[in-house]
Amino acid sequence: DGLTRATPQFPRYARVNVMRTSIEAMAEMLKASFVENSTRESNCGDSMNLKRSIFMDPHVPDLLVMHPSASSFLHQDHDAVKSGKIVLQDKSSCFSALALARGNPNISLNCDFIDACAAPGNKTTHLAALVAASLADVSRTTKKGKNLTQSSTIFAFERSSSRFKTLKSRIDAIVPSSSLNKSSTKVVVQPLLSDFLKSDSKDPQFANVRGILLDPSCSGSGIVNSLDRWLEDAETDGNKDDPTTGTKADRIKSLSNFQLVALTHAMSFPSVDRIVYSTCSVNNEENELVVGKALSEVNKTINGSVGDEWILVAPACLDHWPRRGNPEIGGLSKTQAQCLIRCDGLDGDETNGFFVSYFERKRVRSESED
């Protein structure tokens, strides 16, 4: 039709950090900011009221949804963002920690976690908030005169030293230093300047790790909202238009190889029972293909020795999310693809393009347990 397609305008999403403040306090503060920032606009009335509305997201708890124009005042330099009360995070990127913490409501979160590729720390700090809320709930319901201390450490790996600095400062701002509170729950985030691929899955410090969040470097091909560009890995960013680093297809192949190695390494941790693998890419090679290859590689090895099996599970917390994975890529069946979550920024999802997979380990009971 000769017209250029405009980049879609997404709502402004703001994740409220309930470890530091409340939804009500942040909603009040944002309402006041809307009024302050729109007094210069003459056009009041219904459309202005709609522009100033603040909604709760139907899928992600604690996520506020606002008109895109809120980005004019709610940005990285806003006091509430700098002080860690609000995290500016796209809705799709909240699905990773949510799936790990609430993918299966029957699994306890009273354990340790690893975030394998953590900087700048949006998903690490989201996981910390979800774990803290769950442990506080458990200790409320089990408190029958006993002082039960629930605790969790989240080990946050980052191999780039410059991105590690950002990770550390975001953790300091967002996670209360000792969140040991009235309900006797404690969540500690321990940043590690270290390569996850070189980590020892049998290291005793990881003996209580039951869950891994793996959100590795990717092509970032799903990011359509330019406000979120900074999330991408600096390394892949730098390579984008450099002809010496090969074609786009070569780059995606090498990312896909790295992602597969990282996912199978995560699956090799003996104490780990659940994993989330996510990317902000829309390429099958970085998503379904990696998932399919990892399942066939790991289940072949495990079946040869112990007999445990890794399976894909549809995260219960995202039951109502309609867009699912692509079948027949990497040997995935239709049923397996239905477990996968996809977001499409150019097809009405009002998020960046994103991919989330949630795995659980099915342990084979040894005879001594029977």
Ligand code: SAM
């Ligand atoms: N999960 C992060 C968030 O939501 O804020 C974004 C992660 S970004 C897509 C990937 C990060 O993984 C980059 O900071 C990159 O430096 C780091 N990384 C890549 N390979 C790694 C490895 N082998 N070990 C640890 N970190 C790695």
